[in-house]
Amino acid sequence: MPRARDGSEHARDGCRTKGLSDSLTPLRRRLIASVKPKSLLPSRSLPPRRLLAIAAAAALFSSQGAHASSQTKHPKATLNGSEVVCPLGEFICPPRPDNFALCRPNGMLEFYDPFLSRDSALRASANTQVWADHVESPDQITYHLDGHVKTVRADQELHADVADYNSDTTDYDARGNVNYQEATHLVSADHITGNTGxxxxLASGNVRYQLLDSHGNGTALRAEMLDADRNRYTMASYSTCDxxxxxWExxxxxxxxxxxxxRGVAHSATMSMYGVPFFYFPWMSFPLNNDRQSGFLYPYFEHTSRAGYQFRIPYYFNLAPNYDATLTPRYYSRRGAMLSGEVRYLFPRTSGQFQFEFLPHDNYNDQKLTPTSIDTQGRQRYLYRFVNTTSLWPGWSLNTNINRASDRNYLRDFGDDLFSISTALLYSSVYLNGAGNWWSASVGGDIYQNxxxxxxxxxEPYKRLPRATFNMDIPFARWYDVGLTSEAVKFHKFDQVEGSRIDLYPYVDADFRGAAWFIKPKLAYRYTGYSLDSGYQRYSYYGALPLPADPKAKSLSPFTQSNPSRALPILSLDQGLIFERSTSLFDTHYTQTLEPRLYYLYVPYRNQNNLPLFDTAPMAFDDWxxxxxxxxxxxxxxxNANNxxxxxxxxxxxxxxxxxxxxTFGQIHYFTPQKVQSPCTVYDGTPRQNPNGCQATTDWRGSDYVVELSTQLDDQWTASSEYLWNPNTRQTDLGTFTVQRRLGFDGILNxxxxxxxxxxxxxQASTVYPLTERWRLIGEWTYSMRDKRTVEGLAGVQYEGCCxxxxxxxRHYVTGYYGVIASLPPGQKPPGSDTAVMFQLEFKGLGAFSGQTESVLRRDILGYQ
Known part of the structure; x- marks a missing residue:
């Protein structure tokens, strides 16, 4: 069978017809070689598919083009561009694979047969079918086929005007309009000669080729098949366009x-766009498929006022199937050179990643921008993150999550999105976790960095070192469970009361239910005990002494017990009914449910003003x-509760x-006042608002009315809202409304x-608005009425063609933690802002690295894909 791989495949055994009669008439006949040709070699197996990786603008620097797989596993790009649309309401959608749907329909070489088998493994056992107008064999060894020659074996098909084949040497010679197709390639030429053994x-004369998996195609003066896997094209072109x-070419x-x-390797190559050359490469490498490969990724350009112009050029190391690395040299025009990187690994018992950024010498003085900033000129700046999960033995694992920065200005200076600059605390933890059928346990600790x-x-919150938990839930007697939630912690914080705490929460509950009802009673007992370190008398949970000399502040007394505790029972009863009926709305049939629910909670009051506040704060009232x-x-x-x-x-x-x-509509009715409170003010020389919030005593009879509504009546619209109205103050405490509309296939409006x-x-408003099939407008705007300013604004344009x-x-965004903006006193100047401009150019098929621009858009625009 002729095998024309990449324009250099050649007739293999397609015309081996030993034993056929010489007296055939010159009529078009169908010949079937019923015996497997002796020279037929077992078909080779293609390399296994791995992760999507490699991008090609790296070649801009005469490097090995590469593609790094993203952390999200993507579906493979298809020639027809088929993919799964991100569902409505998703917060972050995965990036789309390369989409060639915008290419010309059936944009293959004209002889492509879509019905031919794509399974190359069938070649070893398949018969060769031969068609020709004339067949001559003077010695039963040499065969001459003339007129509309066609041979088919498994995934291989050859067409030619004339073909000669020697069954002993397996040499072949196909001439005149030679077209060849196999599982991964198409090739056409005036003349192909070779040996199937x-x-x-060798293919010559008007050579054209096409790669079916990567959409790559081009022309060549000559194509040579070096062996079953390697090909060479002389004076050739390559592109993934139509x-x-x-x-581009x-x-x-x-x-x-x-x-x-x-991989493909080009020697003495020139990159051109619309016929205009713009780069020359003495040598470059590019991908032929979606396998992960080492090399440079797409470069990235950006400008911010705090760091200046930024240029990145990542290099990806495909070290092994289960571990890889990426190094990214960066240069900031204001601050200097930086090196960042990422290492990922996956072993049978452990997996994780390490990310870092390191600037050996900061050239810029931040006080030029903000007088109150820390002077970091001449300092080393860094940020690192280490995440690891190790399975120690069945049911037990060690989980590590370490995040540290060189200084508290780092994310503001080098962050280029609202998510980074609005991060106020970096969290780090190490825990040994275990679990079984009815229990779970952990021991470790966690800390924060401002x-x-x-x-x-x-x-910064208290350090919790060490911290241990043990939880269990054991079913018995069909309906019942007995369980325990427990925690033991040691708290550390400079110039604050320190100590240990144990919290025990045993309970018994039941779950009685039928098809249309449920009753879930629960009886629990909570004990919380403390062991405060020496010197506890110098503190209160309002801060360090001395306390203010204010008669009204008598409650600001210091701690008087080294081992305070609290114990109380907790009783609850949750019950509900579920009714159903058939109904219709807008000529559509639905099943409507009505689900009334009552939840009673009783907790006796205990005075807890003698207990420290280590990691506790009131939670904002919400539906849950x-x-x-x-x-x-x-x-x-x-x-306390009687609700x-x-x-x-x-x-x-x-x-x-x-x-x-x-x-949903609901409210809590309080039969007794809510007495337990956390302080509304703290004292550190002067009274100030407690940053953890406060909960004051109230004799309100009822909570906020809670109303929730969500709807998705079709696949184009979704909307949700929540409303909390306080009947006591007659004010709105919370209101949210979100609506999302899909615009065509890939457009969205939020x-x-x-x-x-x-x-x-x-x-907040955001959109991906498709102007045409190829052009999209992108925008996002967040405005704070409280601060009378734009928190973040984004505007851009995207073009996507065939290749x-x-x-x-x-982007324009604030450069300070937004939680601070909301709490600023009236008249105080809010944090500054910054502007970034990002540009991205991607040549499809030379890599599918989504780039920084894509990640920013996925995070900022709900439903972006």
Whole structure:
């Protein structure tokens, strides 16, 4: 069978017809070689597919083009561009693979047969089918085929005007309009000669080729088949654009391809766009498939006012199938040279990654921008992150998450998005975790680092070293469970009261339910005990002494016990009904549910003013607080309660069981006042607001009314809202509204409003608006009504053609922790802002690295893909 790989495949055994009669008439006949040719070699197996990796602008620097796989596993790019659309309401959608749907329909070489088998493993056992107008064999060894020659074996098909074949030497010679197809290649030429025994051959005259897996195609003066896996093209071109319509093209004196490595190598190559050369490479490497490969990734350009112009050129190291690395040299025009990198590994019992950024010498004085900034000129600046999970033995693992920065200005100076610069604390932890069928346990510790330049380091939460937990839940007697939630912690913080705490929470609960009802009683007992370190008398949970000389501040007394404790029972009863009926809306049939629910909670009051506040703060009231046993995070406070929550939910379910609408209304009724509180002020020389919030005593009879509504009546619209109204103050405490509209296949429109009384009021709008099939406008805008300023704004344009993608994006964002902006006193100047401009150019098929621009857009625009 002729095998024309990459324009140099040649007739293998397709005309081996030994034993056929010479007296055939000159009519078109169908000949079938019923005996497997002796020279037929077993078909080779293609290299295994691995992770998507490699990008080609790296070649801009005469390097090995490469592609690094992203942390998200992508579906393989298909020639027709098929892919899964990101569902409505998703927060972050995965990046799309290379999409060749915009290429010319059926943009193959004209002889492509889509019905030919793509399984090359069938060659070894397949018969060769031969068609020709005339067949001559004077010696039963040499065969001459003339007129409409066609041979087919498994995934291989050859067409020619004339072909000669020697069954002893397996030499072949095909002439005139030679077209060849196999599982991965198409090739056409005026003349192909070769030997099927050793898989060598030569194609000449108007050579054209196409790679079916990567959409690559081109032309050559000559194509040579070196062996079954390697090919060489002389005076050749290569592109992934439409055949005959190359927007970009690589022209080289010589191009070598190797299917075992999945790489192509071009010698003395020139890169051109729209026929205009713009780079020359003495040598470059590029991918032939989606396998992971070492080399440079796409460069990245950006400008910010705090760091100046930035240039990055990542280099990817494909070290092994289970570990790799990326090094990224960077240069900041204001601050100097930086090296960043990432190492990833995956072994049978451990996996993880290490990321770092290191600037050996900062050339810039931040005080030129902000007088209150820390002077970092001449200092080393760094940031690193280490995440690891190790399986020690069955049921037990060691989990590590370390995040550290050189100083609290780092993220503001080098962050280029709102997510980075709004991070106020870096969290680090190491835990040994274990779990079984009815239990779980952990031992370890966690610490925080302040990375908010507007706050002192005293805002860091307590270090919890060590910390141990043990939880169990054991079912018995069909309906019942007995369980325990427990924690033991040692707390450390400079110039604050320190000590240990143990929290025990045993319980017994039951779950009685039927098809349309449920009753879930629960009886628990909570004990929390402390052992405070020496010197505890010098502190209160308002701060260090001396206390203010204010008669009204009598409650600001120091701790008087080294071993305070609290113990109390907790009783709850959760019950509900579920009614269903058939209904219709807009001529569509639905199943409507009505689900009333009552939740009673009783917790006796205990005075807890003698207990320290280590890791506890009041939680903002929200819908899920309707059924929560405590309104405080952490174990230092347990609210008193004699409450009854009444709520009702209704849903609309379509015939497929999809929830198209859900509405909930509820409120808590307090039979006794809420007495347990956390301080509203702290004292560190002068009274100030507690940064952890406060919860004052109240005699309100009822909580906020809670209303929730979400709907997705079709596949184009989704909307959700939440509203909290306080009947006592007659004010709105919280209001949110989000709506999302899909525009065509890949367009999206989002609008949201967020309000929390005393904290924030924001509008946000974002869109990916398809102007045409190829052009998209991108925009995002977040505005704070409280601060009368834009928190973040983004505008850009994208173009995607058959083989090229271009993006230009400009971003404007605040350069301070946004939580600080919301709490600034009236008249105080808020943090500054910065502007970044990002440009990205991608040549499809030379790599699918999404780049910094893509990651920013996926994070900032809900549903971007």
């Amino acid at each position: 050793n898989s060598t051959g 055949v005959g319509g190359h927007i 690589l022209r080289a004196r010589e191009i070598d391809t190797d299917d075992t490595t999945g 990375v908010d330049p507007s706050q002192p380091n005293s805002v 607080m309707l059924f929560a046993p405590n309104q405080f995070s952490g174990a230092d406070r347990q609210m 009854l929550t009444a709520a009702v939910t209704t849903r609309l379910l379509d015939d497929g069981g999809v929830e198209r609408l859900s509405a 609008f949201s409003y967020r309000f929390r009384r005393g904290l924030l009021e924001q509008y 090229v993608k271009v993006a230009l994006v400009a």
